[in-house]
Amino acid sequence: MSSEDIAEEIRTSFPGTEEVIIQYLSGYLVDDAGEEEDVLQVSRTLLESLAGDRSDVLEKLMTRLGDLLEDQLKARLKSRAGPKLLKLDKVMDMSRSGLSSTIALGEGVDLESINKGKASRVDVKKLEKQEAKLKAKIEKRSRRDLYEGSKLLDAHRKQQTYEEIFMKINPLEAANASKNKSKDIHLPSIDVSFASNRILSGATLTLAHGRRYGLIGRNGVGKSTLLRHIAMREVPIPAHITILFVEQEIVGDDTIAIDSVLKADVWRDHLLKEEALLNAKLAELEAEGDDKRFEDAREEAATRLADVHARLSEMDAESGPARAAALLAGLGFDEAAQKRPTRSFSGGWRMRLALARALFVKPSLLLLDEPSNHIDLNALAWLEDYLQTWPGTLLVVSHDRAFLDAVATDIVHQHSGRLDYYKGNFTQFYSTKSERDRNLRREYETQLEYRKHLQAFIDRWRYNANRAAQAQSKIKILEKLPDLEPPETEETEKFKFPEAEKISPPLLQLNEGTFGYTPDKIILKNINFDVQLDSRIAIVGANGAGKSTLIKLLTAELNPISGHVTRNGRLRVGYFAQHHVDTLIPTMTPVQFLASRFPGKSEQEYRQHLGNFQITGMTGLQLIGTLSGGQKSRVAFAVLSLLNPHILLLDEPTNHLDIEGLDALMQALDTWNGGVIIISHDERFITTVAKELWVCGDGSVQKFHGDVQAYKSLIVSNIKAKA
Template identity: 80%
Template sequence: MSEEDIAEEIRTLYPDAEEVIVQYLSGYLVDDAVGDEEDVLDVARQLLASLSGGEDDALKQLMARLTDLLKDQLHIRAMRRQGPKLQKLEKVLDMSKAQMSSTIALSEGVDLESINKGKASRVDMKKLEKQEAKLRAKIEKRSKRDLYEGSKLLDAHKKQQTYEEMFMQINPLESVNSKNKSRDIHLPSIDVSFASNRILTGATLTLAHGRRYGIIGRNGVGKSTLLRHIAMREVPIPAHISILFVEQEIVGDDTTALDSVLKADVWRDHLLKEEATLNARLAELDQENDEKRFEDAREDLSSRLTEVHSRLADMDAASGPARAATLLAGLGFDDQDQQRPTRSFSGGWRMRLALARALFVKPTLLLLDEPSNHIDLNALAWLEDYLQTWPGTLLVVSHDRAFLDAIATDIVHQHSNRLDYYKGNFTQFYSTKSDRDANLKKEYEAQMEYRRGLQAFIDRWRYNANRAAQAQSRIKILEKLPELEPPEVDETETFKFPECDKISPPILQMSDVTFGYSPEKVILKGVDIDVGLDSRIAVVGANGSGKSTLIKVLTGELRPMSGHVTQNGRLRVGYFAQHHVDTLVPTMTPVSFLASRFPGKTEQEYRQHLGNFQISGMTGLQQIGTLSGGQKSRVAFALLSLQRPHVLLLDEPTNHLDIEGLDALMSALEQFTGGVIIISHDERFITTVAKQLWVCADGTVKKFAGDVKSYKDLIVSNIKLKP
């Protein structure tokens, strides 16, 4: 029985039910009807009763229908619960203590092999380990599925609320008054969980007003989850502190980009509308006679209008249009773009628009999740410069070290269900943490050496009559020493691309290439590029300058209007698209996905290959749709390497990768024996990997004489020179 059949039955009885509830309930019934959980039908009955306000005949009829539809699954469930049939024993069992000890030992987790020392064990340890592995896998799969289904339900619920409703729910106009109140945040003990996953336990959240905090941590530790909990006030942020979280692109409609930014400040928009209403009402009263009741009404309206004017003056509402235009221009929107409807922009540009809206609102606490993933190097340079003078508190999740070096005053390291704080930017954090880790390691080794010395003395003189008292004294010292935990060791990752076979030059060349979709709209003109197996080229430039067009001409997807593109006949190009997630099948596992694209290997070989990109264990067997962004990128790299490319063409490969994954990718590219062309905004990644910097601008592509830092400085200086 499919989920859609169940969903249709529910819709028939409850046509007004929210679709997200219908989909969740139908999936729950189909998936768990053969599971080991509580009675799924009873859970369904309670949920449906809450929709209808209580049980009635219609609900009873629906439950009877659902029972009939799920009879096969329920029969399997019933058979599982019954277990094996009881049989009459032919012999009397010896239930003595000696015979029961093996069972007790197993239940208590005792190592029988070490206890029995040579005695024959009747337990098949291999089978036992296999069953335990199956049980662990089942628990892990159940946990991940609950987390994924729960997140889908939460996201669907959030999408049903408008931006204005969500904003006013989190930041009600009446409660936000920060005058004479501290805007620092100090929560000494917070717990954050999502579904069955514990993100933080007894962690301290401390954010000083005016500081800019960068959150770092491995993919999957819950950084974005923490931001969502703060944004929804699921941790007790003081009510007078306004919060705004930039997470999703805006929904496109006929609103212009400029108006969209202006409307983002819901308080400003609300007060301006109230001002217009009050003025209109006062104008109506001015036309009435001078009766006492009109004078009272006029006085009340005038008093309220004065309050509204005061609030608008405090938020500098009059300068709104100019500020909004400046923000949009900095993020790459020209004058024409600012007047275009938001529905005409692609997803990446809508994310920029969401960022502009947040910067315009200027909340007390601004939360950003990987803001550099959706903007080009030009906009990133502007954003870094802009955020350095941000007046409020900033909390940003990012894996871009150069970005964190530019904007962060503090680093928050999220790991092991806690938050550790470091003063300074990322470089200072890395130096401090490295020194601290080294000191902790030395201290641990010294402590262990001291303990080994005590134990050696005890072992040597314990049974010597002359030294027994000294040995006993050391035993007491050793017993009183606290339990010593080894210092945490940072996990490292390695990626591995296969060596490519040698091919003769020319490998890939563009000679005096000009391309345009029409003679009137020429995008690239007179481009010359020579790519060899030793090439390390980074292409930078503003969005829309022609970077993607250059890539398509190089790969042969587009044919030039003039000039020549030469490719070696044996050349294999591995292309990592910026939106690589779109090429993955969310319902397939990483193993089955690789098998569908490159058949002919065993499951173990696919899993071993995925392990080269840190997709190991059960991760390779769960649906791609449940993986994090960084894990999806790793699957895409694994697919790319199976092509055994001569040239790697990587479009924004650093998006979603954590710092450890980025280090692994840089190391793999340095060891790769083929050519590399990257399009990226990550300064450190470009500096480490690329030997040449090419800039797309003014309808052509030219080699840049300086490094990426000098290019970003040039962008910022040009922006500041503009009126």
């Protein structure tokens, strides 16, 4: 039974399951399960989270897996039982005299000479083969530790509900404990590790209450790991400071969106339930007589109810539904969407729900990991405006410079195992850091020149009788100088797309195009759109307005119900989908993936091509599943460039790219000679790359006469006018 057969069974039973979970489970069941584990029970635990309320489907799948794995499970059971006991034909003499004579030989005995002439019962070749298999299994397990699948299994083994985690991290008593206490955080020396990698060593974590910090650093430096450590109080954050981390999308169920937001404030939900119970209890007690025990119970319940009312009043519980509705509206949920069950939303919209829940809770310390990756420009404009008046402390990981300029009051630069702090937004940070780097470089060069001058004097006059004393003095000066280390240099990245060959216009045109999935629900109507080799077009608009639909019409993935698309017969289009990672195979290396898509080149040629997008060294030979989001994006760009495209259609290409990667992409597109259409929420990326701004909405696609900043201001004004 192969792991692929198992994988196919899981796919059939639970379509839509992430491939990384499928691959991990199938590999675990067939190859990797330890003999001491009940493999089917462990797998059931993980699959239950996928099944939801489909228990009948789960039972059928488990029965099927049991049948398929019957032989392997029996073999494992037999192996677990160990060797059977045999009855001896003769009694062995284990007397002291027998043992002592053996022990007497122990000093300096030549065991080889004792067995000389006797054939060894060990099959050396079999032993070597078993050792090789064991070594391979150990290496496979160590690689799997890096693979996302093992982390998924660990997460499911330790799985807790949102409410349980919230109350564990933020116990209800913390609200009372926080009164009159400072909410500033100052930890002078923290260490943070992930597996065997040291992320921070002796770093200082300083977060002043009410400030908004942008956490920046290169892909893979450990920013998200730091946020998780803070969120789980694995660094000693004071207990009275409430924390909430928005990292993953919420789990979909039958709860409607607005109720999901209301329930996110576990304290409020807990107190409201207690209030209802106390009111019910008091109603029962009122019906009882004047007995002393009933009087005492009524008084106790009334006192507790008054305390609950005071706590609810402090947190402004009554305004909860109105606040939740306003947050959802700002993030793009209309009135109808707010009443839909959470399971009906896609992953991107569930991430918006997770963000709305966090904003509703208003923790003392809010942690956000790339919040702009999951929202369109309309919602991003609202979020920037909303966070500017955030009352608590904010620590946000983002590579969007415009977002950091709008939101951040401080920048934290994570690098070289430490945290450096800068006042101001990203632009101010960049200016300050550039100036500081120039000063450090000048100081280093001055010191280097001074030392060279001293050494030259010493070399010239060291053995001259008249100048020997002066030379000796210079030697002493040189010896007392501290070690000179060159300042850290920021690595720059470069992407390179192959030059597009010239072809005659028209290249790609949509003429009077109309499209709808049903005739009564038209998404785009009478659209005219023309793309040439020199086109640099950005398409913006709310999610669901039809931006991606327009791209799919241009790529012929969809056909208009009226109008037509004109394409040059020689035209090659490179399409970067918003969820590009879905097209990458996690169990392949980047080199293997390129070879599967574009066969015929040598490994060195594939690695050299990946180097054009900064996938260098051994990274090209790692499993794609172990790469960071930014590295996966780079692999996707490498695949696109091998198409030798004339036009690039890029749907949210900046997601996951760090600032250096984003700079490299912008520079590559600026120098490339093909046509570019982008869908993006990154203001700086749009401003740098695009020459035209088109707005998609109300079934049309219209050219906008203004820049991105003007468009965002218009959005915020419209949202405030409706509020």
